[in-house]
Amino acid sequence: MRVDITTALACTYDEAVTQVKTTRLFKFAATPLVQCTPVTPPTFPQVWAEGTFRVRLRVLSVVRAYS
Numbered sequence: 001m002r003v004d005i006t007t008a009l010a011c012t013y014d015e016a017v018t019q020v021k022t023t024r025l026f027k028f029a030a031t032p033l034v035q036c037t038p039v040t041p042p043t044f045p046q047v048w049a050e051g052t053f054r055v056r057l058r059v060l061s062v063v064r065a066y067s
Contacts, residue, residue: 021048034059 009016019025023044030036038044040054 018047022046023048032061035061 035058
């Protein structure tokens, strides 16, 4: 089975890509199911770039994991 879901956005493709790379959108999409706390570096960047980020995860405020 294949399901396709589409959403019409009131912006250009480039504007959408720019927003997808932000920490603000990441937190909006993940919260409240998943909470991420930065470890290394100690803060999240405003705009994500390629790199390595160590975080503490809390899933449903119950399970703790490190990655």
